[in-house]
Amino acid sequence: MPATIIDGKAAAAELRQRISHDVAQLPEPPGLATVLVGDDPASAVYVASKRRQCVQAGMRDLHRHLPADIGAAELAAVVDDLNADPAVTGILLQLPLPRHLDAANLIARIDPDKDVDGLTIASVGRLALGAPGLRPCTPAGVIALLDRAGVRLEGAEAVVVGRSHLVGKPMAQLLLERNATVTVCHSRTRDLATACRRADVLIAAAGLPRMIGPDHVKPGATVIDVGIHRTDAGLCGDVDTATVAEVAGAITPVPGGVGPMTIAMLLSNTVTAARFADRKNAAV
Numbered sequence: 219m220p221a222t223i224i225d226g227k228a229a230a231a232e233l234r235q236r237i238s239h240d241v242a243q244l245p246e247p248p249g250l251a252t253v254l255v256g257d258d259p260a261s262a263v264y265v266a267s268k269r270r271q272c273v274q275a276g277m278r279d280l281h282r283h284l285p286a287d288i289g290a291a292e293l294a295a296v297v298d299d300l301n302a303d304p305a306v307t308g309i310l311l312q313l314p315l316p317r318h319l320d321a322a323n324l325i326a327r328i329d330p331d332k333d334v335d336g337l338t339i340a341s342v343g344r345l346a347l348g349a350p351g352l353r354p355c356t357p358a359g360v361i362a363l364l365d366r367a368g369v370r371l372e373g374a375e376a377v378v379v380g381r382s383h384l385v386g387k388p389m390a391q392l393l394l395e396r397n398a399t400v401t402v403c404h405s406r407t408r409d410l411a412t413a414c415r416r417a418d419v420l421i422a423a424a425g426l427p428r429m430i431g432p433d434h435v436k437p438g439a440t441v442i443d444v445g446i447h448r449t450d451a452g453l454c455g456d457v458d459t460a461t462v463a464e465v466a467g468a469i470t471p472v473p474g475g476v477g478p479m480t481i482a483m484l485l486s487n488t489v490t491a492a493r494f495a496d497r498k499n500a501a502v
C-alpha cells in the first residue's frame with residue numbers, strides 16, 4: 219500500500235488560523251521585519267510569501283529590501299535599528315547573504331528576543347538547555363507536522379540526515395526533547411542506507427536532490443523531506459518521493475510539505491516574540 223501523504227499545506231493553514239486568532243488577542247499587532255539583501259530569485263519568492271502571510275495573519279509587514287552591494291557596517295546598522303524599534307517584534311535576515319557579507323556576524327547582532335529564525339547564539343543555547351526561547355522554524359514545523367499526523371516520538375528511532383545550523387542540528391535537539399532516540403547522519407557517514415533503515419522517523423535535510431531512495435527506508439517508516447531544489451524537471455526534495463512512497467508508511471510531499479510549515483512557524487515565533495516584548499514592558 220502506498221504511503222499516506224502528510225499534507226503540510228493543510229497543516230499550515232490550520233496553524234495560521236490559530237495564529238490569526240492569537241494575534242487578535244494581543245494589545246498591538248506584532249511587526250515582522252524581513253530583511254532581504256540583493257535579488258536572489260528563490261529568496262525573493264520565499265520572502266514574498268512570508269510577507270503576504272504575515273499581513274494575512276493581522277501582523278505588520280516591516281520589510282527592508284537592501285542592495286546586493288550593501289556594506290557590512292551599513293547592514294549592521296539596519297539590524298541595530300530594527301533591534302531598537304519597538305514596532306519591530308521579529309527580525310528575519312533571509313539567507314544566503316551575498317558572499318562579501320559574514321552571516322554569522324550579522325545574525326549575532328539580532329536581539330535574541332526578536333530572533334524569530336532561532337539562529338542567534340542565545341537562541342541556540344536556550345534550545346540546548348531546554349529553556350524558553352525562539353526555535354528554528356523548519357525543525358519546529360517538522361515537529362508540529364509529526365504531532366498533527368499522530369506520529370509517536372517517545373522512544374521512536376529518529377534519524378536526521380544533515381547537520382546544518384538551520385535544520386539538522388536543531389532538528390536532532392527537538393526530537394531528543396521529545397524523547398526519541400536520535401541518530402544524526404551526514405556526508406561522512408559510512409553506511410548511510412543502513413543507518414537510515416533504523417528509522418521509524420526519517421528526516422531528510424542534507425540538501426541533495428533525491429538522495430534518499432527506497433533502500434534508505436524501513437517499511438512503514440514516516441519520511442519527512444526538508445529539501446527543496448529547483449531542477450529542470452521542476453521542484454523536488456532530498457527524497458525520491460515516487461519510489462520511497464512504495465515503502466514508507468507516511469511521507470511529506472515537495473512542494474506542499476515542510477515548506478508551508480516553515481512559514482507558519484515563523485508567524486508563530488513572531489507571536490511568541492510579541493509575548494516576550496509584553497513581558498519585558500510589564501517588568502519596567
Ligand SMILES: Nc1nc(=O)c2c([nH]1)NC[C@@H]1CN(c3ccc(C(=O)N[C@@H](CCC(=O)O)C(=O)O)cc3)C=[N+]21
Nearest residue numbers: 264311312313314335355446473474475477478480481
Ligand atoms: N533566514 C532564513 N530563514 C529561513 O527559514 C530560510 C532562509 N533564511 N533561507 C532559505 C530557506 C528556505 N525556506 C523556505 C521557506 C518556505 C518554503 C515554501 O513555502 N515552499 C513551498 C513551495 C514554494 C516554491 O514554489 O518554492 C512548498 O514547499 O510547498 C520553502 C523554503 C526558508 N528558508
